Amino acid sequence: MNFFEQQAKARRNSTRLVVLFALAVVGIVLAIDIAVAVMAGPNWGLLAFTTLATLAVIGLGSLYRMASLRGGGDTVALQFGGTPVPQDTTDASLRRLRNVVEEISIASGTPVPSLYVLENESAINAFAAGYSPSDAAIAVTRGALDRLNRDELQGVIAHEFSHVLNGDMRLNIRLMGVLFGILMISLIGRKVLYLGGSRSRNGAAILGAALVAIVVGAIGMFFARMIKASVSRTRERLADASAVQFTRQTAGLAGALKKIGGLPDGARLSDRADAEEASHMLFGDGVGFSGLFATHPPILERIQALEPGFGGEQLERMRAQWAMAPPSGLQEDRMMGLDGHPGTLPARDGNFDVTPPMVSAQVGHPEADDYHRADAIVHAMPEALRTLARSREAVLPLVLGLLLDDDPGIRGRQLPEITARLGDAVAQGALALHRGELVALHPMQRLPLAAIAFPVLRRRPRPELETFLDTVHAVVHCDGRVSLFEYCMARLLEVQLRESLDPRNHARFGRRKPGSVRQEFATLLAVVAHAGSPGDPAAAQRAYLAGLQRVLPRDHLPYAPPAAGVLALDEVWPALDALEPLAKQAMVEAVTAAASHDGRISVAESELLRTICGVLHCPLPPGLEAAG
Template identity: 65%
Template sequence: MNFFEHQAAARRGSGRLVLLFVLAVAGIVLAVDLATLLFTGSWGATAAATVGTLLVIALGSLYRIASLRGGGAVVAAQMGGTFVPEDTRDPSLRRLRNVVEEIAIASGVPVPRLFVMEQEAGINAFAAGYSPSDAAIAVTRGALDRLNRDELQGVIAHEFAHVLNGDMRLNIRLIGLLFGILMLSLIGQRILIYGRLGRSREGTPVLVAALVAMAVGAIGVFFGRMIKAGVSRQRELLADASAVQFTRQTRGLAGALKKIGGLDAGSKLQDKADAEEVSHMLFGPGAALSGLFATHPPLVERIRRLEPTFDARQLQQLEARWRTTPPDGLAEDVALGFAARDAGGTGGPPPLPPADAQVLVTPPMVARQVAAPAEDDYRRAHDLVEGLGEELRALARQRDAVMPLLVGLLLDPDAAVASRQRSEVVARCGEPMAQQAFELRRLHLEGLHPALRLPLASLAFPVLRQRPRPELETFLDTIDAMVHTDGRVSVFEYCLSCLVQVQVREALDPSRHARFGRNKATGVRQEFATLLAVLAQAGHPDAPMQAQRAYLAGLQRVLPRDHLPYAPPAEGVQALDAVWAPLDALVPAAKEMLVEALVDAVSSDQRVSVAEAELLRTVCAVLHCPLPALLERG
């Protein structure tokens, strides 16, 4: 499956989840009604029990969903995760951050927030959040200590597959819904543990009610485990396959799975309650559930899919060897030659293609690359990170420098326009920020290779999202004012500002932006036409006939039966303000056609420049269709 098929499957999975939840609730209500009728013989009491049970389940689910409104970082913190700062110098944490940053840039998504579960010796990880903008990835201390870089890369690539394929959104909703159907069991347990009434005759009915609640709650536990197992197992195999496609080698992922099977700690989490609640999200089983309740395929099966000749007896040999000498991931990195890479000793950044270089692309090829990075994309991402230079990377990770840095990226090359933009920045954020932004522009950003602008923004987004909400609101207002200073705004500056807006808005209110698209292509004809016209005009500003041909090529791809004339909007790129929301809400199949149409519009000769490729990536990112850093494939 490609990205759009995964998104469609996730949308269907969301519908199945609601259906299974309704069936589970019906089973619990029926059990409570039967118990009430048996003990009281009253239909009135039975009706009251029905209402009460539904209220308990609904309030429990709503409470848990509300507690997760903060998105991935909230889940990671509730699991005991410790935030990994962007400027960490700890070798194992620096290695983790390097791997995650390179995979994020290769995928075309913002760098997620990182957490480490320091108290967990098992090898495990999970991704949580409503969208890539608020995603968090957490790994255990055992994963950092025991896995080498190849293996850690395989685990992180597996988790990125969940981020990109829409699994993450489904998983976090599952936590909220399942909490509701477990409420009766939890209530019964609390009454038995903390209640004192059971010691007297008057307390007997309460004790009986608690026992009934626990018995009925067992039905909720059964359904909850069945739902998680049904949702999770196949998705874990798909994520394994995506990780292999990405890294183009099975060694790392298979090695991580072998270490889970060969070490005493395995992938188990110490807190059984937490492990049970998030078991469907974890890289490896966090609790000892098997058979129908297993949230993951058998470990040997997962390894054999990666290494068909694998013999289960090898795990026994590894277990015997590691019992006396446990593996050390950082030491293995030294032996494999990875240590210098993560310490920054790579011998200088590799050359990037010329800014006017042309790459050969086709619309279906680009559509297949959406959220489907491969090994060469990962290699190029490493090269892009190195190409930014240590000083610029350090600025992107500094809390006080990230806002001026993004402002500097958006400053217009025209001095008169930039002067007006400076006034807007001073009026809202003060003279010091404006001065710092212009200084960063002069020292680091003038002449920055177009292929490096989005990677730099991707590194900056996690730090930006940590600023207080009032500062972010002011910053977004500043960005909007900069872009709309006058009508002469480059398409890239406009789209990058939109991307900043999207990233921050979704991070501020993650649950509000969690949705699956429902719009059909025929319902957004004018929005299609506007976007294609703007891109065609931007690609051929001085050649209206060529721009018209590019526009018609894109329109033919997405709306072949419609005859919408080429009419570039008078307001230029600012006309795109009205198209993002309806186009972002397209069903996955329509989004796939849109991406192909965009490629047609910017490359009627099937070639695009590096600058055009980065523009295409920016537009796709705003529409939540992330593309790899460079479009050609080796």
């Protein structure tokens, strides 16, 4: 199942969640109405009041919890006790975590998420939270950092990235919100019972009502656990399969699962309340439910899906071995020599052999080659630049330095724009970096470097981010023309940073069909075709028609190079992002056909393709194919 099919399934799961929630609410309302009828006799006015009161409690509870989660991934991680991982950490296990996450993020074509550690949890577990990749946060337990070697940690993180890519996070965070409303009845009953209704003249009636609320709340708990289990189990199997495909081997993920099954702490979290609420989004079973309530397949079943010959007796031997000497992840790294094997980058003017179905299959579904290319990109990037990308003081000059023009005349107009908005120190810092560390940067490393800088950027206050985005716009447009790279970088920064500021407002699945956005498709394909053949109108027209044939084969929309050039794309994003998932697949194939009508695509065109996919929430890995 590819990315677009998974997105479509996630949208169906969202609908299914609404239906299950509605059924749960109906069950709770009926239970309370029956209890009231038994205690007070049939009274339609009273029953109408209790029905409305119950609906109000559930609705307000869900709205309250959803409002408390509106901040997205960071909010969820902090609420569950996560400690942010410092950008400049010297802790070896935290540095290893950050390196693994950055490599997987680059391989998948997504912004680097925020990182958190659950320091008080000795079990092996993790979760990804957020509404979209732009506001995602990944949290791992201290037990995972201490017990897992690098390959195993990669397997766990790749599993969580599958949830980031496939829309599971969005579903999971909404699930937390709506289920809280179902549990409100029980919470109110327990609170009343704790405070004690006997001190009131109507104490017996109040205590009776509290007991009814607790019993009915148990029904709500039953429904909540059933909903979480029904939504989660299949997605966990899919995430395991995706992680294996992502990291090129089964040993890492299987090893992490074996340690969960073989160590005393397993995956169970010590904070029962947090584990219960987040059980559907954890890597491993953090609560201990089984049967109908199990949010994850049995641990042995998950291991055997990766290693069919593995048996329960082998797990028992591991338990006995680790009871005497618990494993140390960092020590295993040293013994196994897990220090990475970077590949090489294509030539700056290289081309890629691609086909439209091949590119659409890569969206949100990176393969071994993509991970290998990410290794190459990260390892070939100077350590000094990666350090600057993680520095709060240096990140603004670094990103702006990427946008400075090589032409001294144009650069002379860009620097005053930076000075006017962010000060002379930032402008001079950007200039120094542009002339220094950024000179030798490979074109394929520019967007990944910005991705590494993204977590630091998104933590700045909203007013600073607004000023920064205004500066980026001024720098890009100050000479009256916008290059392909300038547009790609500026647009991705605009989209991803604004989504991180208001994550919940950008979390939705589209429903529009290709036929409703014909003109937007024509504009998009015309820009791509013109960018690929700027001096050859005939070749550009052939490229345009090749793309149009993929998405609107029965339409006759004439080729017209946009007068505004690449800036014409600004008008098409909202409509195209509202396409249903499978229509986006056709769009990606159409854009690829236009960019590669001669069967090949340049590094610059691949960056435009990645930008289009990124803006439309179809993350594309950096390496499309072996360079030619």
